[in-house]
Amino acid sequence: MGRAWIGGKPAALERALAAAAGLLAASRCPLIAGLGTDVAGARAAIGLAERIGGVIDHMNSDALLRDLAVLREAGMMAITPNEARLRADTLLLVGPSLEKEAPDLRRWLGLGSSGNGGGATNRSLVRLCPGGGATIPGERIVACDVNQLLVVLAALRARLAGRPVGKSGIPAKAIEEVATLLKAARFGVAVWSAVDLDALAIEMLCGIVADLNVATRFSGLAIPPGNNATGVLQACGWMTGFPMRTGFGRGHPEHDPWRHDGARMIAAGEADCVVWISAYRAAAPRWPDGLSVIALATGEATLGRGPAVQIEVGQPGVDHDGVEQCPALGTLVAVAATRRSETISVADAIAAIMAAMPGTQVAA
Amino acid sequence: MKTRIAGGRVIDPAHGRDGIGDVWISDGRIIEAPPPGTTADATYEADGKIVMAGAIDIHSHIAGWNVNTARLLLPEFHRAAAMRPAATPLSNAGWSTFATGCLYAQMGFTTVVEPAVAPHYALHAHLELADTPIIDKATLAVLGNDDFLLGLMRGRESASAIEDYVAWTLDATRSLGIKVVNAGGSLALKANARQFSFDDVVSQYGVTSREIVKTLQRATHGLGVPHPLHVHCNNLGMAGSDATALMTIAAAEGLPLHLAHLQFYGYGKEGARGFSSAAPRLAEAVNGAKCVTIDVGQVMFGQTVTISLDTLRQFNARGQARPRKWVIREDDANGAGIVPYDYRASDFHNAVQWAVGLELFLLIDDPWRVFFTTDHPNGAPFTTYPEIFALLMDRDLRAQQIAALPADAMAVTTLPAITREYSLTEIATMTRAAPARLLGLADRGHLGAGAIADVAVYADERDRAKMFRAAALVFKDGELVVRDGVVTRYRWGRALAVRPERDRAIDRCMTRYYEDRYGLSDAFLKVPDHAVGRPEPFELVRCAR
Numbered sequence: 001m002g003r004a005w006i007g008g009k010p011a012a013l014e015r016a017l018a019a020a021a022g023l024l025a026a027s028r029c030p031l032i033a034g035l036g037t038d039v040a041g042a043r044a045a046i047g048l049a050e051r052i053g054g055v056i057d058h059m060n061s062d063a064l065l066r067d068l069a070v071l072r073e074a075g076m077m078a079i080t081p082n083e084a085r086l087r088a089d090t091l092l093l094v095g096p097s098l099e100k101e102a103p104d105l106r107r108w109l110g111l112g113s114s115g116n117g118g119g120a121t122n123r124s125l126v127r128l129c130p131g132g133g134a135t136i137p138g139e140r141i142v143a144c145d146v147n148q149l150l151v152v153l154a155a156l157r158a159r160l161a162g163r164p165v166g167k168s169g170i171p172a173k174a175i176e177e178v179a180t181l182l183k184a185a186r187f188g189v190a191v192w193s194a195v196d197l198d199a200l201a202i203e204m205l206c207g208i209v210a211d212l213n214v215a216t217r218f219s220g221l222a223i224p225p226g227n228n229a230t231g232v233l234q235a236c237g238w239m240t241g242f243p244m245r246t247g248f249g250r251g252h253p254e255h256d257p258w259r260h261d262g263a264r265m266i267a268a269g270e271a272d273c274v275v276w277i278s279a280y281r282a283a284a285p286r287w288p289d290g291l292s293v294i295a296l297a298t299g300e301a302t303l304g305r306g307p308a309v310q311i312e313v314g315q316p317g318v319d320h321d322g323v324e325q326c327p328a329l330g331t332l333v334a335v336a337a338t339r340r341s342e343t344i345s346v347a348d349a350i351a352a353i354m355a356a357m358p359g360t361q362v363a364a
Numbered sequence: 365m366k367t368r369i370a371g372g373r374v375i376d377p378a379h380g381r382d383g384i385g386d387v388w389i390s391d392g393r394i395i396e397a398p399p400p401g402t403t404a405d406a407t408y409e410a411d412g413k414i415v416m417a418g419a420i421d422i423h424s425h426i427a428g429w430n431v432n433t434a435r436l437l438l439p440e441f442h443r444a445a446a447m448r449p450a451a452t453p454l455s456n457a458g459w460s461t462f463a464t465g466c467l468y469a470q471m472g473f474t475t476v477v478e479p480a481v482a483p484h485y486a487l488h489a490h491l492e493l494a495d496t497p498i499i500d501k502a503t504l505a506v507l508g509n510d511d512f513l514l515g516l517m518r519g520r521e522s523a524s525a526i527e528d529y530v531a532w533t534l535d536a537t538r539s540l541g542i543k544v545v546n547a548g549g550s551l552a553l554k555a556n557a558r559q560f561s562f563d564d565v566v567s568q569y570g571v572t573s574r575e576i577v578k579t580l581q582r583a584t585h586g587l588g589v590p591h592p593l594h595v596h597c598n599n600l601g602m603a604g605s606d607a608t609a610l611m612t613i614a615a616a617e618g619l620p621l622h623l624a625h626l627q628f629y630g631y632g633k634e635g636a637r638g639f640s641s642a643a644p645r646l647a648e649a650v651n652g653a654k655c656v657t658i659d660v661g662q663v664m665f666g667q668t669v670t671i672s673l674d675t676l677r678q679f680n681a682r683g684q685a686r687p688r689k690w691v692i693r694e695d696d697a698n699g700a701g702i703v704p705y706d707y708r709a710s711d712f713h714n715a716v717q718w719a720v721g722l723e724l725f726l727l728i729d730d731p732w733r734v735f736f737t738t739d740h741p742n743g744a745p746f747t748t749y750p751e752i753f754a755l756l757m758d759r760d761l762r763a764q765q766i767a768a769l770p771a772d773a774m775a776v777t778t779l780p781a782i783t784r785e786y787s788l789t790e791i792a793t794m795t796r797a798a799p800a801r802l803l804g805l806a807d808r809g810h811l812g813a814g815a816i817a818d819v820a821v822y823a824d825e826r827d828r829a830k831m832f833r834a835a836a837l838v839f840k841d842g843e844l845v846v847r848d849g850v851v852t853r854y855r856w857g858r859a860l861a862v863r864p865e866r867d868r869a870i871d872r873c874m875t876r877y878y879e880d881r882y883g884l885s886d887a888f889l890k891v892p893d894h895a896v897g898r899p900e901p902f903e904l905v906r907c908a909r
């Protein structure tokens with residue numbers, strides 16, 4: 001069970017679920033946003049979106065879709081963090097936000113220690129445009145402005161191909177040294193976060209990885225965005241064929257990264273009812289006045305202007321069992337509840353809302 | 365509740381049956397025909413129609429991380445277009461698990477095996493399979509590029525230690541059998557090898573590809589797993605790869621062994637372009653090796669995407685991607701490669717590939733040992749099956765298509781000279797009776813009393829493609845799910861899995877291994893029922909031991 005509110009006032013869960021169903025049934029352009037949930041929650045949300053002709057988006061779609069844009073324009077080489085730790089003799093860490101986006105990065109990669117399973121020792125480590133944080137023994141730091149990264153990566157790729165380069169914002173000697181280190185790799189891994197890089201810079205970095213494979217081995221590790229974005233992506237992929245930012249307004253799934261951008265839909269006044277899902281405690285954006293919001297959020301999640309209906313949901317792997325992306329393994333795993341509670345899960349809340357909607361039929 | 369399918373031509377090779385008659389169903393099972401005068405609760409007239417058991421596909425990449433990444437790589441290939449049918453949500457999504465289940469069911473297929481599941485990705489595969497409606501399914505777990513197995517081999521551990529690990533893997537991943545994909549090849553690629561053959565050594569472990577295949581073959585057999593080791597050989601797709609396939613067939617040495625998508629190894633080096641059909645040589649070898657089964661992996665012309673755990677092959681093929689984008693993932697074992705490809709009828713090599721597949725179908729004598737696959741989607745999407753049935757059953761149709769292909773390509777094959785035509789009984793053997801036997805599914809693939817009531821009824825059309833594309837009626841577990849080629853309702857199938865006996869000491873050993881190597885619980889590798897999200901998602905298949 002758990003707590004629920006209607007118009008900011010405590011309400012019985014059943015009443016709140018029924019109120020949510022009523023709001024959705026009356027909506028002409030519903031948006032299911034946030035989507036910070038486990039696979040069961042994502043499946044339920046996608047089923048709901050199909051049922052009501054809504055749009056699904058995820059709070060970390062901006063970063064996720066930058067990586068995906070490169071994937072579907074140019075392709076990509078990828079490696080799991082575990083294999084990177086065990087295999088890589090050369091690491092190229094790009095961008096200032098890596099450790100913010102992946103607090104366990106040092107453990108994943110065995111940085112500054114032998115790591116689990118005795119990861120490769122005597123590594124070459126290059127940090128390009130690093131953020132703060134403790135130094136790592138043996139690292140080679142190449143500082144630059146984050147906005148210069150595309151130019152620096154382009155210069156590096158050119159030097160790796162033996163072409164001359166002009167000014168890139170960092171000394172030519174530094175570019176040369178990094179190129180020499182990368183070429184000397186037996187198995188290198190480039191690590192980035194799409195939070196730092198735009199799609200062009202990611203494509204340039206992936207191009208460096210692909211080029212290096214002509215002579216040696218190299219791969220890439222994109223830090224997955226938070227709130228189980230990649231887990232939700234997988235469910236979205238197999239259920240609709242597409243990533244998030246997919247809408248069912250015309251009865252079948254249509255993917256459009258611009259048209260179905262939830263923040264844009266809210267700002268433009270297109271969405272008239274928003275289901276905000278946040279089971280991993282992420283804060284909600286500020287919603288404009290008059291927007292009808294149904295929040296399915298953990299008790300601790302910060303919510304913006306009071307939602308019309310709020311239902312407290314459990315956190316996967318804490319309040320209830322679930323399936324989510326395990327970044328270290330790079331795959332979906334089953335997680336057991338660590339502090340099992342009666343708080344309703346996102347999946348169950350959505351199922352209850354759908355059951356309370358008029359004309360209920362078999363759900364996907 | 366008794367259901368009667370009345371007056372059709374019942375073709376059931378498992379029981380040598382081919383004649384007009386009835387099929388009776390009760391409580392989801394086929395039953396003996398009740399005494400004359402018994403009235404059925406529901407009767408479906410099958411006069412002039414063909415009645416077969418539901419078809420079984422033993423090798424089709426329909427679920428898992430690799431398939432899903434192909435979806436995300438190629439959004440332009442699967443635009444959805446139709447309005448949503450109310451009873452079958454998401455079945456109109458261009459390339460979804462929902463569409464997969466519906467498309468298979470419409471053709472009369474009721475069981476499909478996803479043959480390439482890396483153990484760490486098993487839960488993902490099962491989640492997708494659980495969202496694949498109507499059909500039952502199964503996975504094959506892939507070993508042979510994994511540190512633990514090769515570590516056991518390097519340490520000269522006993523056969524029983526290896527069997528315990530294989531049994532643990534089957535249980536953890538809820539799989540029906542074991543597959544090996546380019547044994548050692550992915551490890552070789554990680555060490556920057558660009559080529560790897562059957563007797564090459566995996567440098568870090570000091571074992572050969574042959575030794576890995578033999579080790580897994582013996583372990584699978586020793587555990588009594590019904591499905592023999594499923595082998596994806598080295599050197600896929602290369603001119604001269606027939607030699608690799610012949611070596612692998614010879615290495616079966618009397619124990620059961622299944623070679624997957626043999627077409628992709630059916631290439632000799634003869635002819636002006638150094639690329640020719642070696643299908644006659646391979647077919648002869650298969651005909652002579654009674655312990656060996658194969659599936660074909662037929663190529664059909666058109667755009668598709670190749671999805672494989674053979675990273676070495678996919679890495680080497682990346683330059684041939686059409687369109688020019690591809691994914692190579694490396695992980696703790698095999699990894700995966702996704703390379704889109706467009707087979708063109710005007711292309712010499714592609715035309716030879718098309719012919720090689722058909723030659724294998726037609727030159728291997730025994731329909732119990734040659735299995736019907738396109739290695740979906742690698743040779744062609746499974747939606748091309750009806751056209752392939754038609755080609756196998758009609759030499760005139762083949763002649764028409766051969767005439768439209770490059771003459772120099774047809775000249776390096778024997779296809780134009782082959783007159784054999786498959787009968788409906790042979791089609792039913794190859795797609796029903798034989799797969800059930802190969803997978804150890806005693807209550808499938810036939811219409812005898814006690815069998816699961818998976819039944820496909822087809823109009824007996826002269827146009828065999830039309831006939832097999834849209835079944836008139838399909839029953840799954842006795843329930844009508846397709847009428848006139850259209851899915852009328854969803855039901856949720858199960859995944860078939862084996863659980864051979866093992867010494868439980870391996871469980872403690874695996875817990876330690878995962879903690880030491882990954883710093884993670886081995887619980888992460890397991891597929892618990894509750895995670896799959898459907899009631900009773902698995903069905904246990906019995907092992908011989």
